[in-house]
Amino acid sequence: MAKRLDIKDLNLFYGKFHAVENVSLAVPPKNVTAFIGPSGCGKSTVLRSLNRMHEVAPGARVEGKVLLDGEDIYASTVDPVEVRRTIGMVFQRPNPFPTMSIRDNVVAGLRLAGVKDKKKLDEVAERSLRGANLWNEVKDRLDKPGGGLSGGQQQRLCIARAIAVQPDVLLMDEPCSALDPISTLAIEDLITELKKEYTIVIVTHNMQQAARVSDQTAFFNLLGVGQPGQLIEVDDTEKIFSNPGQKATEDYISGRFG
Amino acid sequence: MNDPVVAKRPAGSGDPGAARGVAAAPTASEAPIPPTPEAPETPKAPHVRPGDRIFRGLATGSGVFIVVLIGAIGLFLILQAIPSLGLDQINFLTSREWNTSDPANLRFGILDLLLVTVIVSILALLIAMPIALGIALFLTQYAPRNLARPFAYVVDLLAAVPSIVFGLWGLFVLGPVLYPFSEWLIDTLGWIPIFAKGNVNVQLGGTIFTAGIVVAVMILPIITAVSREVFDRTPRMHIEGAIALGATKWEVVRTTVLPFGKAGYVSASMLGLGRALGETIAVMIILSTTSAAFGWSLFDGGATFASKIALAAPEFNDTRSAGAYIAAGLVLFVLTFVVNAIARSIVAGHKEYE
Numbered sequence: 001m002a003k004r005l006d007i008k009d010l011n012l013f014y015g016k017f018h019a020v021e022n023v024s025l026a027v028p029p030k031n032v033t034a035f036i037g038p039s040g041c042g043k044s045t046v047l048r049s050l051n052r053m054h055e056v057a058p059g060a061r062v063e064g065k066v067l068l069d070g071e072d073i074y075a076s077t078v079d080p081v082e083v084r085r086t087i088g089m090v091f092q093r094p095n096p097f098p099t100m101s102i103r104d105n106v107v108a109g110l111r112l113a114g115v116k117d118k119k120k121l122d123e124v125a126e127r128s129l130r131g132a133n134l135w136n137e138v139k140d141r142l143d144k145p146g147g148g149l150s151g152g153q154q155q156r157l158c159i160a161r162a163i164a165v166q167p168d169v170l171l172m173d174e175p176c177s178a179l180d181p182i183s184t185l186a187i188e189d190l191i192t193e194l195k196k197e198y199t200i201v202i203v204t205h206n207m208q209q210a211a212r213v214s215d216q217t218a219f220f221n222l223l224g225v226g227q228p229g230q231l232i233e234v235d236d237t238e239k240i241f242s243n244p245g246q247k248a249t250e251d252y253i254s255g256r257f258g
Numbered sequence: 259m260n261d262p263v264v265a266k267r268p269a270g271s272g273d274p275g276a277a278r279g280v281a282a283a284p285t286a287s288e289a290p291i292p293p294t295p296e297a298p299e300t301p302k303a304p305h306v307r308p309g310d311r312i313f314r315g316l317a318t319g320s321g322v323f324i325v326v327l328i329g330a331i332g333l334f335l336i337l338q339a340i341p342s343l344g345l346d347q348i349n350f351l352t353s354r355e356w357n358t359s360d361p362a363n364l365r366f367g368i369l370d371l372l373l374v375t376v377i378v379s380i381l382a383l384l385i386a387m388p389i390a391l392g393i394a395l396f397l398t399q400y401a402p403r404n405l406a407r408p409f410a411y412v413v414d415l416l417a418a419v420p421s422i423v424f425g426l427w428g429l430f431v432l433g434p435v436l437y438p439f440s441e442w443l444i445d446t447l448g449w450i451p452i453f454a455k456g457n458v459n460v461q462l463g464g465t466i467f468t469a470g471i472v473v474a475v476m477i478l479p480i481i482t483a484v485s486r487e488v489f490d491r492t493p494r495m496h497i498e499g500a501i502a503l504g505a506t507k508w509e510v511v512r513t514t515v516l517p518f519g520k521a522g523y524v525s526a527s528m529l530g531l532g533r534a535l536g537e538t539i540a541v542m543i544i545l546s547t548t549s550a551a552f553g554w555s556l557f558d559g560g561a562t563f564a565s566k567i568a569l570a571a572p573e574f575n576d577t578r579s580a581g582a583y584i585a586a587g588l589v590l591f592v593l594t595f596v597v598n599a600i601a602r603s604i605v606a607g608h609k610e611y612e
Contacts, residue, residue, distance in 0.1 A: 051502065056358065081505070082504070084504040091495060093495055097499065100517075108500075108513065112503055112504055112509055112513075162503075
């Protein structure tokens with residue numbers, strides 16, 4: 001549980017397009033790391049490479065290493081399916097499986113891993129939904145389709161689904177960008193709680209959010225259209241927002257971008 | 259005169275664009291859902307433009323036309339069938355006899371036609387459905403993109419092969435090839451009624467078995483094409499959700515693609531069934547006709563509604579005899595309607611998942 005990630009000289013490609021260049025970054029355990037930067041700078045691409053989702057896109061390619069507690073998840077002997085079972089992900093738009101009930105959605109990952117014991121599944125469903133602060137809202141309708149919930153509830157359902165398998169790392173790709181401010185607050189509170197048990201990496205366009213929830217912040221930028229995105233700097237969130245080391249970072253967070 | 263303007267525009271808009279970028283970034287960071295400013299239009303008296311009116315007229319006209327057309331066909335069938343039905347000396351729905359050679363003494367019943375039609379179609383469907391599912395899943399989920407396209411064209415091309423060609427193929431190629439297998443089925447599984455020795459010479463291949471396989475090939479493209487379209491529309495975010503949970507390719511298909519496409523696949527199959535029920539020329543060429551009654555065996559011969567009517571077409575000189583066949587056509591018409599209605603209700607039952 002809660003392992004550390006070390007990204008070493010990561011280069012990401014979509015076909016011939018060099019999307020991200022030479023990223024090296026350490027993500028400590030039980031800690032929230034935020035990725036910020038303008039659109040197209042490659043922060044989501046980097047995030048998706050951390051559980052080998054990047055290579056799902058046709059023509060996508062990865063160079064470099066991502067070490068999970070010292071073990072390279074891109075080693076030739078590693079099965080990407082196993083990587084994704086230990087590094088969970090929450091997406092920009094809530095995506096519960098529409099044909100499954102709330103309970104089945106939460107335990108979908110366990111079922112895929114081969115857990116069949118109904119009692120165990122029910123226990124995990126309750127624990128995960130409590131963990132995602134959703135239990136009280138859905139405990140009376142666990143057998144109803146997950147699609148019937150509100151957007152914010154659906155996103156918490158997806159978080160419950162991701163933590164049900166007790167992942168080593170939890171990746172969040174702009175988890176609040178499709179939500180209203182109240183649901184956003186609920187998710188942010190939840191992230192702060194989840195930090196006690198999980199290593200979290202979150203991509204966000206919302207700098208206040210990065211400042212509120214993260215312990216360290218990585219700023220990505222791209223020098224121009226068609227150029228690869230780069231990691232400009234990474235430091236404690238407090239430092240990045242009060243006294244960043246790079247001019248580009250300061251310009252971006254103060255709104256004087258470009 | 260024009261060139262400088264065109265050249266100027268990008269340069270001119272470039273700077274404000276960058277300036278907008280500055281303004282946009284902080285806004286996006288403060289509110290996750292920025293309110294979209296919409297200038298409310300002052301309500302005016304509804305004004306319909308002529309283009310709108312013409313287009314609406316055309317669209318409505320087309321819609322009305324198809325309904326009227328179907329109604330007219332149904333009405334034609336009913337009006338033409340009623341007099342002959344009145345002259346029928348035996349029960350139309352439950353008799354197996356079909357003798358219309360003497361217009362003064364019409365004896366016709368559709369039971370055998372109905373059974374043969376349904377059995378051929380169901381056999382075709384049972385064969386075509388799993389194969390079509392496999393092809394559609396292969397094309398949408400497994401095949402590399404540059405291979406999927408040409409492969410899909412090939413499958414679609416199958417639909418363009420004329421029915422008569424399928425008939426000839428079934429009679430001259432498939433029938434003889436199937437003969438040893440049919441013989442083996444009859445010898446080993448003959449004690450099960452559907453594999454019993456039939457009422458026609460199995461060596462000639464003119465059996466329901468052969469016809470069913472040929473019709474299966476004929477309905478394969480439609481089922482495949484519609485299923486492929488539906489599977490292809492599985493939302494990317496559901497697929498990625500499954501992948502991110504550590505689903506293998508097959509598990510992705512099972513948890514997202516199949517539940518999403520189930521209703522579409524069922525309705526595609528029903529479309530195929532509709533085709534199979536009405537398939538005429540190929541079945542007519544393949545099936546050996548027989549005077550013996552249908553005995554529930556796949557190795558029986560006989561005739562389907564469509565093939566029976568087509569075979570008798572040269573003899574439609576007496577309206578009373580012709581009416582008997584039109585009555586049979588009416589039953590086929592109703593049958594396909596019922597099949598389609600069932601398909602619709604199945605699809606409607608799964609709406610919530612789409």
